[in-house]
Amino acid sequence: MADDTTLPETSPHGAPRDADRQRLLAHDRQARILALLRRTGSLTVAAAAAELAVSDMTIRRDLVELEREGRLVRIHGGAIEADNPPLVAMDSEEPSFDSRLRQRRDPKAAIAAAAAALVSGYRTIALDVGTTTYLMAEHLRDLPHAKVFTNSLRIAAALNGGVPEVYVAGGRVRADEMSTGGPAAIAQFEALWFDVAVIGVSGITADGLFDYSFDDTDMKRAYLRRSGTKIVLCDSAKFLRMSLVRIAPLSDIDILITDAEPPAKIAAALAAAKVDLRIAPPLTRD
Structure with a gap:
């Protein structure tokens, strides 16, 4: 049988x-x-x-x-x-502000210009520390009826004499970055509501956004919590890079402005998180 x-x-x-x-x-x-x-x-x-x-x-x-x-x-x-995991690089030390400002200056300038055009219609704008947000500030000097809130003393100085009203969070100053942070600074901005916040990052992976500094990261999270539209600026060299502190998952942001298409795994994660990906066009030279 x-x-x-x-x-x-x-x-x-x-x-x-x-x-x-x-x-x-x-x-x-x-x-x-x-x-x-x-x-x-x-x-x-x-x-x-x-x-x-x-x-x-x-x-x-x-x-x-x-x-x-x-x-x-x-x-x-x-x-x-499963057999092709993303190769993520770990950055353990933060380069100086000046060295970062020299690196990939043209792509950062293109991202900064695109971001400035995007936020030009908003009234209350929160600007995070970072080299790309610093380059962005120059485009905002003639922005009428705007109020700019920042924890970057460099950005505040770049806007000095311009049209926008500028407000700086008070707190402990981180020397090289020239950023203010700590409980007092965060408490000040936690009491406000911004139309839009623009933050910088040290790296992006499919798992989220990363930065080097605990203090700066705490303020970045405050910006994300207290803004209607959340924009991240990140040049493409920072894709598949992570550092000490995870700021937030990709689902916490609305728009990512960069200079080139991200790797497939990050693109898929951005799409799944419903993040609006925008590629800044290169700037034309006169």
Whole structure:
């Protein structure tokens, strides 16, 4: 007598039962998900669901099963290849402000100009410390009816004599960065509400935004909490780089302005977090 455990169960008419049919459909669907991953390096739940004409929930179940088998790694809103993890660099020491200002000056200037154009319609603008926000400040000197709030003494000095009203958070000064921080500075700005906040970062990965300084990071988080629109400026050399402090997940921001398309894994994470990615055009020289 044959061992019937080796045969698929069938209905009375000889067709595979529903459970077997569902397993076959899932197997085919998951094979197509893996094929998409091999082609792109990453995918979002929404994109996979649209491609395969199934629900987001179905794709999420497939991703859970494929991750359990070690075939992929789930990230927020999607997945990346298991055998091709992103190469993330760790920056342990913060370069001086002047050296950072010299590095990639043209891409930073392009980002700064694009950011200034974007915020020009807002009334209350919070500006974080950093080289790109510093370059941005020059574009805001003639901005009418604006109030600029910052914890950067350099930005305040760059705006001195310009049109906007300038407010500086009072607190302990971090010498090289010329930034104010600490509980007093944060408490001042926590009592306010900004139309828009523009922050700088030392690096971005699919896991979020990073910076070197605990004090500056605390103020960045205050800006994110107390603003209606949250903009991050980051030149493309900072992609796949992290440093001491994680500021926030990507889902905490609204817009990222950079100078080039990010790597696929970061692009997928940004899309999953519904971040508006904007590529600043190069500046033309006269």
